[in-house]
Amino acid sequence: MAAGEPARRVEELRKLIRRYDYHYYVLDDPLVSDSEYDRLYRELEELEGAHPELVTPDSPTQRVGGEVLEGFGQVTHSQPMLSLDNSYSEDELVEFDRRIARAAGQEGPFDYVTELKLDGLAVNLLYENGTLVQGATRGDGRTGEDVTANLRTLRSLPLRLQDEELDPPLPAILEVRGEVYITRSGLEAANAQRLTDGEPAFANPRNAAAGSIRLLDSSITAGRPLKIVLYQMLAGETALLSGFSRHSEVLSYLRKAGFPVNPLWKACRGIDQVIDFCREWAQRRAQLDYNIDGVVVKLDDLRLRERLGATSKAPRWAMAYKFAAEQARTQLIAIDLQVGRTGALTPTARLEPVFLAGSTVSNATLHNEDEIERKDIRVGDWVWIEKGGDIIPKVVAVDTKARKPDTEPYRMPENCPVCGSKAVRPPGEVVRRCTNASCPAQIKERIWHFTSRGAMDIEGAGPALVEQLVDNGLVHDVADLYSLKKDQLAALERMGNKSAENLLAQIEVSKSRGPARLLFALGVRYVGAIAAQLLAERYGNLIAMQDATKEEIEAIEGIGQVIAASMAAFLAEPRNRQLLERLEEAGVELGCAPAEKVEIPAEGPLAGKRFVLTGILSKFTRSEAERLIKERGGKVSGSVSSKTGGVIFGEQPGSKLDKAKKLGVRTIDEAEFLRMLDQK
DNA sequence: CGTCCTCGAGGTCA
């Protein structure tokens, strides 16, 4: 055999196998028999075995990597993975359509693409030169987990894309998004196997898929019947999308490149056709072999999409239509009260367990006193529950016909169920609050909030541990966390030396989370993550902030009266000032010196001026324009007032331009805007 | 909110 012979045969086999995979998994139209496929696959394996130097990571035989991971790496998404706005009725779809017409400044009918909304977990995939290099989960939308090794095991996912006859050709870097899921029949088969192996069955396909993708050992993932479909291509730096004008073209392109795309999408003209599609699949969804929880409606026109942009949470050009939630009927055993960190008493329903939409429900939220009264929910009632658009089960109605005669309307107690102090409900408010700031329940909740993810992020300090810390008198407030000793921790239940060390290390690193996180962690009422960030930016240092007046705080951009009053009241309290001092003594970073504080450039040609954008600019997108203005010290807002420094308008400006003219505000066209940017 | 996975604790047994 000539030296180049095996290399050539290996390439040939891989090409064939990829082609057969494509026909089997993507086109759903096998070219060869299973036995023929297996024969080629084995031949490839044998050749690679004999010539290890020919093995490449994108070979079809290399789906299962050898090693077990220690943990997953973090991946920061190049563009955030947003969620979608939800709608639950046809009226809301019509409203969505109208909103688009308003924002676009043109009349419909618009072209939409409707896709089934598969119930799985979202992933982001990165291909370099046609080869899969990274796959990540959604995570919090900004950063997710690197689950590449597990995604590689999905047979329907190409490790290498096919680039012949592709127009436009594959870009060097391609980023796509899709959904990993398990079919109903796949779950059934897997569960049958698990039961014979003495393992518990998976409760539902979604959790089975999510769990499988987060296994550290990808050889186990390989045995799970995971599938994937792709539905989005990111513009990325390649500006590849300039080669496309429609989402429907993108879907066809993805399929040609070798990606599985759910075939049941449809191009719709006008919202009525969208509604027909939604109706049809609400009817027919039981016929599918996979779970869907709705329909995703997207504008087809990519340029129009870009013009509409996105809010911080969701794109404005898409909408998820959710099918009516399933309901179940069960008995209400009790109404328990939970005490939150502000003392708020929140009622929760304890239910006779009942299976609903993939899980067994035994608790449900009741929101507040008024909600219970409105629906006249009584202990002992038969109630209807459903899992709403989110996942949280709620009581939707009482089956009054089944009500027993001896039940009584629910009355919320006037005392805290934990400490017995008076719980009062100020007139005009919906919540009743425990008035005792030292209520153990409140203390626990405050500390738990302090340690939680968006706050000081102290891993290992969950509710169970906090409960023990407070009950054993080791911790009375958040500052006490920083004087905990290893021996004290190791003596607690379910804590050993190892856990104690880990926790202390986490507490140590939390000291340098910075002033914004710390301020949010303190849990001042109305001061959420955003307000805390603004305050930290303004003062740099929490000690410097202590002498701020309510008026001074209120002057901060983005902070209103309510937050300012709450913040000032907190700072005026001597106990809180002591708390800050104690935190500082413990070594917690209260922020940088005021001199170093980060500020929007006070210099710059646009300093201190506020601009409004309207219409389409030819040279930049909206967000680029915003960034350019901010870099030069200016600000961007959404609506025109007499204080606006200028209205920058492009093609097809909206009503904002009219308003600017009426108010005598300066109007700036794109050419002038460019000149402004240049004078630096 | 419920499910799944992972980890460490603490037990049993060799």
Next chain:
DNA sequence: CTCGAGGACG
């Protein structure tokens, strides 16, 4: 080996 806590996911 079993248990429970904690974190991720929808």
